[in-house]
Amino acid sequence: MGPLMLFYHILAAFFALCAVIFLVFAVFFLWAPLSAAPFVPSTGGQTRRMVDLAAIRPGMKVYDLGSGDGRLLWLAAQRGAVCVGYEINLILVWLTRLLFRFSPFRGQVRIRWGSLWDADLSDAQVVFVYLMPYWSGRLRRLLERRLPAGAVVVSNAFAIPGWTCLVEGCGEHGVHPVHCYLWAGRPTSPS
Numbered sequence: 114m115g116p117l118m119l120f121y122h123i124l125a126a127f128f129a130l131c132a133v134i135f136l137v138f139a140v141f142f143l144w145a146p147l148s149a150a151p152f153v154p155s156t157g158g159q160t161r162r163m164v165d166l167a168a169i170r171p172g173m174k175v176y177d178l179g180s181g182d183g184r185l186l187w188l189a190a191q192r193g194a195v196c197v198g199y200e201i202n203l204i205l206v207w208l209t210r211l212l213f214r215f216s217p218f219r220g221q222v223r224i225r226w227g228s229l230w231d232a233d234l235s236d237a238q239v240v241f242v243y244l245m246p247y248w249s250g251r252l253r254r255l256l257e258r259r260l261p262a263g264a265v266v267v268s269n270a271f272a273i274p275g276w277t278c279l280v281e282g283c284g285e286h287g288v289h290p291v292h293c294y295l296w297a298g299r300p301t302s303p304s
């Protein structure tokens with residue numbers, strides 16, 4: 114094979130690799146919005162507000178349904194929580210696993226690759242959510258079926274229909290409210 118042919122082969126292989134990488138990213142980042150929400154991380158102010166409202170104490174079991182880049186779990190872990198994140202995007206799963214592996218919270222945070230709709234929440238004390246509002250009915254049914262009484266749910270931006278909000282905090286610059294609920298074992302207001 115002449116040098117020119119070799120060059121063309123290398124070029125073709127490079128473009129094929131780029132196409133595969135692009136496809137992998139597209140599949141993971143486009144599938145998530147269809148399933149529950151796109152990857153739009155909570156801002157710094159919202160994250161702090163959510164963690165404050167949850168009143169996390171050391172040893173508490175905290176879940177983030179759609180954990181993204183793990184920023185909520187990071188703050189919760191800083192306060193001593195034992196954390197589980199459910200994330201469907203494998204790229205974000207690898208990223209956050211790597212992040213926590215080289216953090217002081219190694220062993221304290223687990224990121225599960227899977228759908229939040231299959232999450233086991235039987236030992237949850239705090240649950241964070243930031244999902245698209247058109248899924249709020251399904252989310253509500255999931256929480257009502259799987260949450261133990263006494264669990265606190267903190268939802269960024271979107272309210273859970275039919276649940277009575279315990280505290281509504283302001284997010285960044287007074288916009289994007291953060292809703293905090295206490296699950297009493299049954300809905301506290303008629304649906």
Ligand SMILES: C[S@@+](CC[C@H](N)C(=O)[O-])C[C@H]1O[C@@H](n2cnc3c(N)ncnc32)[C@H](O)[C@@H]1O
Pocket residue numbers: 145146148149150151152153154155177178179180181182183184185199200201202205227228229230242243244269
């Ligand atoms: C709006 S982002 C919120 C990220 C993070 N919780 C935060 O507040 O910064 C929603 C996340 O949910 C993930 N997601 C979407 N559908 C999902 C599903 N069915 N199961 C698990 N994660 C999902 C997305 O990949 C994305 O990372």
